[in-house]
Amino acid sequence: MNSIPVLTLLGVTALLPCVPALTCQKSSAQAVRNVAELPLRWWGAGEKTCEVSEGCQDLIMLLYNGPKVNLVIIKGCTEVEDQEPKVIWLRTGPGLSVVSYTRVCRHGDLCNDVNSTKILEELPTPTGASVPGSLRCPLCLSNDSCENAPEQVCPVGSTHCYDGVLRLRGDGIRTNLKVQGCMAQPDCNLLNGTQAIGTLYMSENCDLIGPQALDCNSGSLETVRNVSDLHLSWTTGWQTCEAGEGCYETVMLIQNGHEFHMVLTKGCTRDMNKKARLTRHRTGPGISIVSYVHVCRDRDFCNDLSTTDPLWTPPPDTELGTLRCRHCLSTGSCVSASELVCPAGSTHCYSGVLSLRGGGVISDLKVQGCISQSQPGCNLLNGTQTIGPVDVREDCGLQLDALKCQHGTLKTIQDISKLPLQWTAGQKICNVGEGCQDTLMLIENGEQVNLVLTKGCTTAKDQEAKVTEHRTGPGLSVTSYTRVCRKKDFCNDLSTTAPLWAPPPVTAPGTTRCPLCFSEQACENAPEQVCPAGSTHCYSGVLSLRGGGIISDLKVQGCMSQPGCNLLNGTQTIGPVDVSERCSPPSETTELSCYRGVMFELGNGFAEEPVKWTAPGSQVCAPDEICQETLLLIDVGQKSAFLGSKGCSSPGAQDNIGVSIFSRLPGMLVASYTKFCSSHLCNGADSSSVLLSILPRPDVPPPGDVQCPMCVELFGSCKSTDSVTCPRGATHCYKGDIALQGGGLTTRVSIQGCMAPPIKPLLGDSKTIGIFSAEESSNYRHEDDVTSAPSLAWTLRLSAWMLGLSALLSSLYAGICPLC
Known part of the structure; x- marks a missing residue:
């Protein structure tokens, strides 16, 4: 099924805040009439106040077919440059003929004042229009059906019968015109390759055998x-x-x-x-x-x-x-x-x-x-x-008042000597019916402990506080704490490791020696340790954690009292976090597999609430490719869009994680998350929380004096919308389009919203966003620069060798202080 967006003419204009906006005549019409009724006149056009820099347009198209003519009229605002009256014959006959008239003006209000086809009346008669030939063809010009259309004798010079559907799309025009008539050439080319006249877009379909799709x-x-x-x-x-x-x-x-x-x-x-x-x-x-x-x-x-x-x-x-x-x-x-x-x-x-x-x-x-x-x-x-x-x-059994819950995530590896740890968390208003959840997991390995914490809203049923010892040692030990509550605001108030942890008893050393490692990167050349008595095997695996805003692939090596890949004794979920183990990672000669899929979603509140981001499948990469995941957030206040891609990278990409903030309050929020990684299925983020947890959460400024239209559209274009008051500090309106290509996604995102100075392109100088190549066209011009201001894009990049710091950085931006 083909989904085709409403199209409008895209253009680049300058920001001209001191030029008053024009008022233009605004109307559109399409009708099939008799040629004998020409010239046709029209009245009653409405009026529209255009955006600054827009002009007024007049557009007329006439399609002649024997005694019938199809008329299309469009009047309104346009970003196209001024254009003197222009007449073009798209087809001159014999038989079917098409002529258009276009004009764009800015010299005064309501300057698009053409109200009759008389302006085309003195055009030459199409070639051979009155001399009959020998060819006979069905004659039809209809918005409905051409069944049982009568035949006509074609004008001399006609050699073929045309039978097709002419699709017309423009400002207020949405017509599938059925056309049958005489032509001087074969093929489905009534318009001689023309695809647009001003803001009117056109296409043909002559494959009319069998049932036609609506x-x-x-x-x-x-x-x-x-x-x-x-x-x-x-x-x-x-x-x-x-x-x-x-x-x-x-x-x-x-x-x-x-x-x-x-x-x-x-x-x-x-x-x-x-x-x-x-x-x-x-x-x-x-x-x-x-x-x-x-x-x-x-x-x-x-x-x-x-x-x-x-x-x-x-x-x-x-x-x-x-x-x-x-x-x-x-x-x-x-x-x-x-x-x-x-x-x-x-x-x-x-x-x-x-x-x-x-x-x-x-x-x-x-x-x-x-x-x-x-x-x-x-x-x-x-x-x-x-x-x-x-x-x-x-x-009717749900409580309709929303709870407030503590909210945030934390991943950190610490020395056991620093336990017990304490933290403070952010807060969030949940959806109606949701409860508050606390989930904490501690993995002890020698003198180190890995702590994973997630707090927030959940749809899960209430659950009393529960401590589970998944593995008690000797050697590696794993303990978790889970709770779901709805009894009061901020009831998920766990703030310390104390309920889970007590100093381990002193254990005599044994005879087994094993490598010791805790890392989200590699465990190459990990130092060996003497295991505690009772340890009989060395464990080496990758513990994957997904859910509740947590994404982690922890490499673990240490001492165990039994063989096998079963660090968690069969546990697969801990609160909202899915856990899995892999003890036979792909060798260097094994082909790399990555999650694969694209996502695009339009809605509101995406800057506040995480959106699910899962991939429907996986793919095996080519040599010299690694895994990638790219997520772009655009939030203009009243509307949000997410675009995401998972899959293999371009050849030669390097391991890297990055978060870029291109625009922020008091204007629009435009930010991206990118990850390039080289381990099996490492591009496994399951929600947009990987980006939201790092974004700063500034207070929303009070309303200001500027008003701007606010819009985000995927695959189409923003129509004129009612203006909304911008936050204080926003001084001008942005209107533009960002063309994105790569990672299985090709689209144009149309954006309107508020911006703060300096006047710059929304993406600054950026031409790539992760796997996407990006091309921006907007109401910014280089000559608008007044000072050499810094780029609007602020980027936090965590390269592969810095990933050890990512947990701490993430926790700070997520609103959790790990050692407060």
Whole structure:
């Protein structure tokens, strides 16, 4: 299935804060008319205030086909440079002919004032238009179907019959025009290779044998808004479906007091056709729910609902009753929900979580409010379990107030003489229903101890504090502490190793000698030690830890009282951490295997909450390649994006770990994590916490005076959005695109947001981000430089030989002080 983004013209403009923005005529239209109706006129164009440096555009395209003509009109703002009126014949006939008119102006408001095709009226008649020949072809120009199209006698000079679909995509234009007619040449080349006219993008498809795949509107949206914002309208992207698939659209509105929650999803489906159906699941008083579902195959883009109007009408005024309930409608927390008087007729207070899954929607909506029903219960949707492709489920047993938990991770190797250790941790507000977890693991090996600590939120069930001795020695010993609690904020308050550790008894030396090593790098030439009495074997393996923000491959050599690769006596999980052992690492002659996969995710809050980052498979690298993982975070405040890649590197790469911060508050946050490593499956980070745990967490500045649009789009372009107030210290707006390629990912990321001085490219001078090559086009020009300011990119690089310090650095940035 091909997913094709909405396209707009990308350009590079200068930052001109002192130039007033133009107001341009704004409209778009496409229609098939009779040639006899020419010249056509149009009125009623709207107006739009453009961004600084944008001009006004006029675009007209006429496609002639016998007595029919297809007209396309686009008026609006553009970043293209000024252009005098320009007429181009894309095809002059005989038969089908195409002509376009374009103009871009900046000399005054509403300068794109063309309102008629008369401007093209004096053009020469296409060659051979009136002299009949001997060829006969079907004639059709339609937005719907060309079945049973009548034949026509073609003009002299026509040699072939054209039969294709012309896809037109632009500002407000989304049409699949069916075309049949006469041509002077074979092949699918109606437009003579032209792919764009101004902001109108075009493509052809002449392979029309067999069932044709539909194009459908595609996308998903979830929002909580004030009822006063209704009516709402929207536009979406589009996608080409598989043969036999239809177009679907599903909308659900939940009204609760002065707020409503809307979920919208559109796309392709194999479901049978369903006429548009409106269902009122709950009509109030209090909470009301209505849904709209539609599945169609009658034409391209038949899933064209674009407004809430068919679903919502203002409710009648209702007298207040005596019942009082807390009111909340949130995908976050209900901790600040207020108590309100319910409308008359309400009988119960509802409190639950509505889980929505399907059609690209993943949401856990917290709902508190007034309802009316014969008896209380968890039945907000009156038994409904599916709405279109979305599965719905309720849970009224969850506590809707979010807990605060201690949060952070720590990995460190210390001398046993420094025990017991103490630490302080950061804090985090969890999702509703989550509890707080503490997990601590100590591995003693001779005179050293490896400490691994993770604290944070969890969905696991409550568990009393539990100390487990996985191995008690002689020699290597492993002890863990785990706890999950929900009884109060910050209940995961373990702050010392004291509950796990007591000085080991003095043990007489034995006769076995073993290498001794604790390292996240190599154990080559490890010194030998005399093992304590009772030790009979030497252990040598790699202990892998994954989960809870912990990623570690610890090389261990030491004394054991039994043979085998079983340091943990079969333990596979300790709290949120998965543990595994490998005692036969690949030899130097073995081919290197790495995790492989790409990730791209769009949402919000990614700078605060870790996102899962797992790879679906692995690959064997070529000689001179090593493993890599690259993660890029872009957070503009209201929207976030993550892009990630795992796999083999380019030849010649060297072991390295790096975190780069390209932009930070009071502007946008743009940062990356990269790792290049040369051991078996070493690129195993399972979440974005590898980056978040190192990023500094500054206080958010108060609002300032500058307002900017905020947007992040993957594979498409930012449309004009409402401006949002920037934090204090941000002085200008950024608008640009970053083209990324490498590691199995090729995309263009469109970005708008706030930036602090100096005015610089978002990525500074960086042309690579880990495995990605990066090319930025933005509203920055080199001549805007006033002083030779330092680069915006701040980089912390931990080379392979410095990895021994990485645990301490990570702990400091994660908010845990290991020796406080």
